[in-house]
Amino acid sequence: MKAPPEILAERFTKRSSREHIRIREMPTFIPDSSTPTVTMAGVQTAKKELRRKMREALRSIPKDSIVSQSGVATNKLLSLPEYRNAKRIGIYLSMPSGELSTTGIVQSALKEGKDVYIPYIHSAVSSLAQQKNSIMDMLALRSLEEFESLEPDNWGIPSLKQSQVSSRKNCFGGYGVSPQEDGKTMNENHGLDLVIMPGMAFDRGFRRLGHGKGYYDHFLTRYSKKEVNSKTNTPKLPFLGERPSYSRTNKEETSLNKIHLVALSLKEQLLPPAEEIPVLEHDWLVDAVIVGDGQFLVHECR
Numbered sequence: 260m261k262a263p264p265e266i267l268a269e270r271f272t273k274r275s276s277r278e279h280i281r282i283r284e285m286p287t288f289i290p291d292s293s294t295p296t297v298t299m300a301g302v303q304t305a306k307k308e309l310r311r312k313m314r315e316a317l318r319s320i321p322k323d324s325i326v327s328q329s330g331v332a333t334n335k336l337l338s339l340p341e342y343r344n345a346k347r348i349g350i351y352l353s354m355p356s357g358e359l360s361t362t363g364i365v366q367s368a369l370k371e372g373k374d375v376y377i378p379y380i381h382s383a384v385s386s387l388a389q390q391k392n393s394i395m396d397m398l399a400l401r402s403l404e405e406f407e408s409l410e411p412d413n414w415g416i417p418s419l420k421q422s423q424v425s426s427r428k429n430c431f432g433g434y435g436v437s438p439q440e441d442g443k444t445m446n447e448n449h450g451l452d453l454v455i456m457p458g459m460a461f462d463r464g465f466r467r468l469g470h471g472k473g474y475y476d477h478f479l480t481r482y483s484k485k486e487v488n489s490k491t492n493t494p495k496l497p498f499l500g501e502r503p504s505y506s507r508t509n510k511e512e513t514s515l516n517k518i519h520l521v522a523l524s525l526k527e528q529l530l531p532p533a534e535e536i537p538v539l540e541h542d543w544l545v546d547a548v549i550v551g552d553g554q555f556l557v558h559e560c561r
């Protein structure tokens with residue numbers, strides 16, 4: 260028997276202005292065949308399965324294809340006003356395989372005098388949950404020389420060492436890693452204008468599949484809670500995408516009003532039009548996807 264709607268713990272995840280996915284915590288009734296309903300556990304399982312498939316597919320991409328696709332994507336990004344106008348960018352440093360290289364972008368950005376922030380993974384204790392979590396901060400990269408001297412971590416990602424962190428600027432305007440729950444806000448001199456995002460897969464609805472640790476999703480959620488000083492005179496950049504594209508429910512004016520999320524995708528990472536990445540409420544949509552074969556996906560409504 261169909262349960263009355265009010266007792267169903269349903270959440271609607273905004274995927275684009277046109278469509279929604281319905282996520283039900285407790286599958287207590289048999290859904291109408293017209294209702295695309297999935298459980299949370301179902302989404303996690305589907306993500307795992309997609310990651311497995313992607314890992315297989317990415318393994319066989321020849322190195323020279325990654326090099327040429329990276330060149331195409333780099334040129335596209337460097338031509339965008341959202342990049343050219345950005346003063347502070349957060350950018351992933353690429354792994355040896357399975358994703359587009361960001362080396363050319365990092366070099367250009369540093370040469371152009373932009374502030375470049377890179378991921379730094381560390382442990383943080385959440386006072387609320389009394390849990391030790393691995394989280395991501397974005398810390399300043401100081402120079403080309405420093406970029407070239409970074410050593411690979413366990414995933415092969417060029418990374419800062421713990422000893423290099425404490426006196427280094429973070430993207431929130433502080434130094435070193437940022438406390439998880441300090442409630443401090445950012446002013447107009449801090450924050451990021453553009454985040455260049457990695458992923459395992461992307462789809463045409465601007466959904467993204469990461470490696471399953473939630474680093475970017477958690478980071479963006481934390482970032483969105485640090486409000487920009489409302490008296491800021493900083494001119495806002497034009498958005499790449501329409502504002503409701505963000506998959507968050509917290510739609511109040513936040514610092515994310517001026518951040519652009521641009522994903523870089525190998526052509527093999529972009530799913531065919533009929534396929535979708537399963538997403539939950541915490542998953543952030545990106546504003547644009549630059550693909551290594553020259554495709555550029557951007558929200559129609561600018």
Ligand SMILES: Nc1nc2c(c(=O)[nH]1)N(C=O)[C@@H](CNc1ccc(C(=O)N[C@@H](CCC(=O)O)C(=O)O)cc1)CN2
Pocket residue numbers: 310314351352353354358378379380395414416457458469470471472473474475
């Ligand atoms: N270049 C790059 N830098 C990044 C990320 C990324 O995806 N790419 N991250 C984005 O969050 C963070 C690091 N997170 C990562 C988490 C897991 C794995 C990884 O390879 N995990 C499994 C393999 C399973 C899989 O391929 O999914 C492993 O440990 O073997 C890599 C990066 C920050 N920096």
Ligand SMILES: Nc1ncnc2c1ncn2[C@@H]1O[C@H](COP(=O)(O)OP(=O)(O)OP(=O)(O)O)[C@@H](O)[C@H]1O
Pocket residue numbers: 306467468469470471472473474475476477480541542
């Ligand atoms: N903002 C968030 N709030 C609560 N839980 C989150 C948030 N972001 C991620 N998680 C949790 O982190 C785990 C990994 O999330 P998910 O599968 O979406 O990772 P992903 O998108 O592949 O990772 P990433 O963001 O690092 O690329 C899940 O258990 C998810 O519930």
